[in-house]
Amino acid sequence: MNNLLEATLSAKRSIGHNPLVKRIVVATDLSEHSRKTTEYAVALAKRFGASLTLVHVFEQEQITFTTPQVGEAYENARHHARLTLLGVFEELRQTHPDCEMEFRVGDPVKQIALMASTLKADLVVIGSHHLRFLAHMFEADKAPRILHVIGGPVLVYNGSGTAGDAARKPQLMDGSVQSPVS
Numbered sequence: 218m219n220n221l222l223e224a225t226l227s228a229k230r231s232i233g234h235n236p237l238v239k240r241i242v243v244a245t246d247l248s249e250h251s252r253k254t255t256e257y258a259v260a261l262a263k264r265f266g267a268s269l270t271l272v273h274v275f276e277q278e279q280i281t282f283t284t285p286q287v288g289e290a291y292e293n294a295r296h297h298a299r300l301t302l303l304g305v306f307e308e309l310r311q312t313h314p315d316c317e318m319e320f321r322v323g324d325p326v327k328q329i330a331l332m333a334s335t336l337k338a339d340l341v342v343i344g345s346h347h348l349r350f351l352a353h354m355f356e357a358d359k360a361p362r363i364l365h366v367i368g369g370p371v372l373v374y375n376g377s378g379t380a381g382d383a384a385r386k387p388q389l390m391d392g393s394v395q396s397p398v399s
Contacts, residue, residue: 236370238265242338244329244363245273247301254344254374255305259313261342261372269316271309272332273302274325295322330366341367345375 243258245251255271262269275298278291299320306318321328333341343363364371 236339238267238339240336240338241265241267241269241340241342242329242333242336243269243271243342244325244344245271245302245305246325246344247273247298247305248344250344252305254342255309257374258342258372259309261340262313262315267315267339269309269313270332270336270338271302271306271316271318272321272329273298273319274321274323274328275299276325277322326362326366329363333367333369338369340370340372342372342374345373 238261241258241262243255245255258269261267275295302318302320306316309316309318319332321332329341329343332338341363364373
């Protein structure tokens with residue numbers, strides 16, 4: 218009986234220390250912080266030998282009164298976002314060929330969750346901008362909402378590159394359990 222218990226504990230320890238990660242989804246808002254988040258996700262993908270899918274969600278504006286100029290500005294912004302994502306993707310593909318990209322339109326939280334589910338992602342990597350309290354109250358930072366919707370492991374990259382943030386590490390969130398990632 219002790220051998221069985223020991224084997225079970227050993228298996229649990231190895232799963233805990235070396236999770237099987239074969240597909241990573243990384244969300245980007247195309248900001249400089251997202252570029253750093255993507256770089257971190259690429260490093261993880263290389264370390265695990267995982268494929269990576271870069272996802273950008275262009276938020277669809279709820280416009281009740283529109284003019285041709287407003288519609289044209291919206292389409293231009295969407296086109297520019299798609300081209301920017303394509304540029305980021307081409308750079309990414311140079312360093313990690315096992316990658317894909319998805320450009321979605323809609324609610325970022327719902328679309329990222331949908332992509333994670335559809336692709337059966339083992340890990341979702343998102344960035345948090347550490348916005349002030351008021352911005353957080355109005356949901357300007359999507360990270361807290363994404364954590365509640367995604368059903369699997371989510372790594373929140375929160376390093377902003379300042380000296381005060383050097384000690385911060387990304388955090389892996391799985392449901393309500395939080396543990397730092399080395």
